[in-house]
Amino acid sequence: MTLLELSARVLGVVGVMLVVASLVFVGPRRLRETRADIRGRLREAGPVVAVLAGVLAINSFVRDVSTDLSQLVGVRITSTIHAIEGAFVGQIQTVASPVLTAYFSNVYVYAYAFLMIFPLVAYLALDDQRPMRELTVAYILNYGIGLVCYLAFIAYGPRNFMPDVVEPLLYTHWPRSQLLTSEINRNTNVFPSLHTSLSVTVALMAYRTRDAYPYWFPVAVFAAASVAVSTMYLGIHWGTDVIAGLLLAVFSVVAASRIRQFGDQHDGFVRERVGKFADRLR
């Protein structure tokens, strides 16, 4: 199986999960309404989503060159992290069983991708587009700060630092998943865990929108917790990375809500300026 086939499989599985989740959590009625008003909602959420797309594009490009740059300016912190937590991840792996490994491997790849994308669908389906904007800003903050950390810190994950204690369970269970993960990330980018920070971001947003999606909230929390544990169970991240990811998520959600409020207050002003500018261009 090549990278292309693997990507297609992930897209297929996540696509099915999205359809099912949309029907269950969002419901056919809201989906129909969304379709009717799709233009208006996209207009509202569009700009910030465009920024997110830009950040993701820059991110994928910078990650390619950042490894070299990071070797120049980055601080090596693997030993420090190891000094803080020792063989904690090895301890987690003592409960390893084939069933758990299969579960966490699937969580790490499929559930994480689903967890990232589903809220975008769910929040687009809301009349109130504020959660959508907050979530998108929070994603931007996660990726932006994460990238800066990856540049500033060179750290290898536990599987690459103490292979005698920690097994690379994801890759022993499912070797070819490394085709995908190595394409997305470098093995020196582990601090903080973006898997954790983005999943927790989604869970925190699910808490904020629990009135609109009461059933999504517990599911999101459970899935986010699974993703966070999976990164350690699979030997990819240190406990320290997960804590840092957690803090990054809290910061991103709080900051995103402030930024969104600030944006709302100055919305009229900004739109007026943009309008005038557009007029002048005409």
Add this chain to the structure above:
Amino acid sequence: MSSGRGGVSRRKLLAGAATGAAGASAGCLDRLQALLGWRGNGQTTLRIKTLPADADSYALRLARAIGEWLQAAGIDARIVPTAEDALRRQILVNHQFDLFVGRTPDVRRKPDTLYSLLHSTGVLAPGWRNPFGYSNAQVDDLLQRQRRVTGQERRDVVATLQATLARTQPFSVLGFPETIRAVRTDRFTGWEQAALDSPIGFLALEATAMAESSPRTLRLGTTYQQEVQNLNPLAVRYRDNTTMTNLLYDSLGRTIGGDRIEPWLADSWEFERRGEDLRATVRLRPNQRWHDGEPLTADDVAFTYEFIADTSARNTDGVVPVPRYHGQASLIESVRANDLRTVEFAFTDCSETVARRAFTVPVLPEHVWQQRRRPATIGGVDVGGQVTEALVTRNVPAVGSGPVAFAEQPSSVELVLRRFDEHFLHRTDSGEFPPWMDGGLPFDRLVVQADVSDGIVVEAAADGTLDAAINGIGVETVSRIEDAAELELLTRPSNSYYVLGYNTRRPPLHNYQFRRILGRLLDRGHLADAVFDGYAEPAASPLSGTDWLPSKLAWDGDHPILPFLGSDGEVDDEQVQQAWQEAGYRYEGGRLLGR
């Protein structure tokens, strides 16, 4: 082949140039770390640099085990996993390290391979020329003498040399790993005889009826991306792997069996000794061509030997030699093309046996490499002009004269080579062949695919995408090979061995007494079991496994000269304390004090 003072400083500059700003900033940081290395409490601190587990399945485990033994002996040892490119810079170019765990170059082991690895003239040179900074007058003398003398006298010199190295430990041999391969036999057979580090190995393969469907394609998998991405036979590499360049380039002679070097690109050679002068006249095979159709002549051969001694432009002062072939270059006094097919070599003071080693250098086309004398640039920017394009080019597409030619590189993880029909192996008019050269390559195309992990390569071989997974496979994946019905597990001893390298330029590693104790803190037998799972041989000498190993250095369950200070992988505190004190070190409260 002198490399005067100018040359030495050149190479030092080369080091800086090759790394650019990287070297500068890393150097500063490293120095700071070295200064801070003496902790407030005075405990000796050592850092062990090595590849992360992703890149090398054994190195980090070895380093971790060693780190624990050093800790047990009172040293504050830390493991620093480092990316391959950074390791190449830090260890082989800038010499910024205390200890490293790595693998020596993959060349057939002969006494003379130790010359460039350990001779003191290499302390400033980049590459695998004395990265340890080891300088020992007696060893220099022995290295030179083994080149001159023959017969039993040479055996004695080489035995003394090995004993001296075992006592002074410029590096500690950790073990000789076996190369693990996964092959399938539905399309190609004969893998058992195939040593793939040389084209001769590929001649042993046979295509089955299933592979006969045109075009016959042999598909190999590796975990080592450089193998596919960099086809420069002169490049300075941290992990040396030359399977592909050995197929793309021919040398005048090739090693057959263990020790013999026989004519390959050369039709024949004749040695002549006049007093101390040793000369050889080499006759090339007729009508040879480069892959681009240009004729291969004696001028190309003469150019190659002049070029590996100095790749810089003639009008510049100083020399930029090729570190990888320094051993060979240092055997040669001069090379001259007499006519289109005849080359005359004059050697430095050495025996004929040793002189033949000079014929193992890949012969390069002058019309391609002449243009690579210019200073190397990074992104078009001249970085000081002390390293040449020849040493840093990726050399894609490669133009050689070997039995396969470059076809295409569809992506950064795939390389396609084609059988070169004009090669002497594939022509009928190239004269008589000894039996081991008969048959030609059994394929029309050779596809090499690089994957990110050994697990993936082995799966690809299992499902038939590849015919063989040939290198970079660790013991963890052996069970996967055994479980796959279509795959056969093949192992063979490797030329390249794992070492714990000491930077003898730095205190306390400059003291051989200190290094000897480090050498005694290694339970090599335990490493062979625990890390290599039995797929390695513990050893006391780099020439272990050859018939040059003296019986007093033979492995007898423990290191015959530096026995482990403990047992069963556990360091014994009392023995350690005694050893440190006898060597003149302060060992108090379980800590080795640096001052």
